[in-house]
Amino acid sequence: MTKPAAGAAASPAVAERDIRASDADRDRVAEILREALAEGRLDPEEHAERIDTVYRAKTLGELEPVVQDLPAAGGRGPRPDPGGYASGPGAPVPDxxxxxxxxxxxxxxxxxxxxxxxxxxxxxxxxxxxxxxxxxxxxxxxxxxxxxxxxxxxxxxxxxxxxxxxxxxxxxxxxxxxxxxxxxxxxxxxxxxxxxxxxxxxxxxxWIRDLRDRLRQGHRELRQQVWEEHREYRQQLREDRREWHERRRSERRERRDPFRKDMDG
Known part of the structure; x- marks a missing residue:
């Protein structure tokens, strides 16, 4: 067996953008999107599309583009969840x-x-x-x-x-x-x-891990609720667009009918 030459580069570590996204990472990005919607930086349809992307994301690299044009992101991409015992982001608890x-x-x-x-x-x-x-x-x-x-x-x-x-x-x-x-x-x-x-x-x-599991279950239920609400919202948008197109077609037909009658006459 031969030893690797001195100074040879070690096998590269996994890039941060390729790290698997955790539930906490997705929740942090979703919070940024909620703030952007409340401030009017995103309209409801854009918000719905980005939320859909967030909860389908598998890696941190897939989450970064979702908030890179929002000032709330503070120039920081989502960070991997340390997998510890914290409840998530929040203000420091006073003594x-x-x-x-x-x-x-x-x-x-x-x-x-x-x-x-x-x-x-x-x-x-x-x-x-x-x-x-x-x-x-x-x-x-x-x-x-x-x-x-x-x-x-x-x-x-x-x-x-x-x-x-x-x-x-x-x-x-x-x-x-x-x-x-x-x-x-x-x-x-x-x-x-x-x-x-x-x-x-x-x-x-x-065991403290039991509480962490309950918190994760609560996050999953919240994400499911948000997903259902956005699915209903997108369905309503599609129906509204169909109705709008139907009205436009009907108006165009009404405007064309008098000309057709004159030509037939």
Missing amino acids: QNLVAIFSAAVRKGRWRAPARINAVAFFGSVEIDLTEAVFPQQQIQINVTAVFGSVEIRVPENITLRSSGSGILGSFEVETHDAEDTDAPQVLVNGYAVLGSVEAKPKRGA
């Missing part, structure tokens, strides 16, 4: 404060988790459930202060959970865990417990 003073504070269900959460329990209890949360960024920091109170944190099984907190005459128990996926979100729990308790651990059976 959230959960304070329980002789009371209880709970945050759970489907929500967009911010990069920083501050939890304070003073003779009260705070519950933070991230098992159904959407992670717009990879790292979330939870700062905890528990004084004669308790803070309970639950996270999905397939994320990284770490801690640098301590207990002072109290308990600070964090079940640290490293996810197998290096791109998985990381939750860092910091703070202290004074005559109180802090507990953070994965919730068995709760």
Whole structure:
């Protein structure tokens, strides 16, 4: 066997335009088209044609021409979906404060988790459930202060959970865990417990990928709805054009009839 010569060019990588388009890529381009329609840059028929192209596109290169003449594109072609755990494009989520003073504070269900959460329990209890949360960024920091109170944190099984907190005459128990996926979100729990308790651990059976699948299903249903609406719209346009042509032909016949009668007479 012969070794390749030094400095020989490696096999070329796949060009970005040839990368397969993801659902998120198509949704981003569709959003640009919706804004262009609202601003009057596209008429309804052009919008319908381009939306049809978007949802038939297989690669990023097929998506680029659809928005290259629109300022909303900002000179950027669609980027490949990193396949991570984010919910999609959106404004940064502001920090959230959960304070329980002789009371209880709970945050759970489907929500967009911010990069920083501050939890304070003073003779009260705070519950933070991230098992159904959407992670717009990879790292979330939870700062905890528990004084004669308790803070309970639950996270999905397939994320990284770490801690640098301590207990002072109290308990600070964090079940640290490293996810197998290096791109998985990381939750860092910091703070202290004074005559109180802090507990953070994965919730068995709760996987963040399940939520991502549900989001993808929601995108598919939305695309199907948009497709049906545009198909009905295009059908209506065709019918309107046929009616318009029929009226024009009828008007031309009416204008020609008097001349024919005069010639026959």
